Amino acid sequence: MRIKLDENLPVELADDLRSLGHLVDTVADEGLEGRADPLVADAARQARRCLFSLDKGLGDIRRYVPKAYYGIVLFRFKRAGRNAVRRGVLDLLPAIEARQPSRGLLLVAGDSGIRVRK
Secondary structure (H helix, E strand, O other), X not given: OEEEEOOOOOOHXXXXXXXOOOEEEEOOOOOOOOOOHHHHHHHHHHOXXXXXXXXXXXXXXXXXXXXXXXXXXXXXXXXXXXXXXXXXXXXHHHHHHHOOOOOXXXXXXXXXXXXXXX
16 A cells, blocks of 8 residues: 555554555655645645545545545544554554555544545
8 A cells, every 4th residue: 555644643653564565655754744734635645645644634525525535544543642553553454455545535443443434
């Protein structure tokens, strides 16, 4: 999977995902830290990457129309902390891969499973 990690996810997750065979770049790699969500989402679209984020603003399908992107996965966990988030993403990864986030899908993934929004 081609993935762009938002800056709000643990940076170690990039190496975890790469070790599993995914092509990963990060917002930090591209100097986009602190930039507005529309710029980050557009960078993911231009690179044809699925955007992984914790930013609930990206879940607004009126503002970020799913069919315009190569997938957005919004993670929502009850537990905070780098290790909890990292583990949560990795635990959900097989289910995310099975849904093949591609153009037109927003996945909301968290403790209670995965919801698909179009």
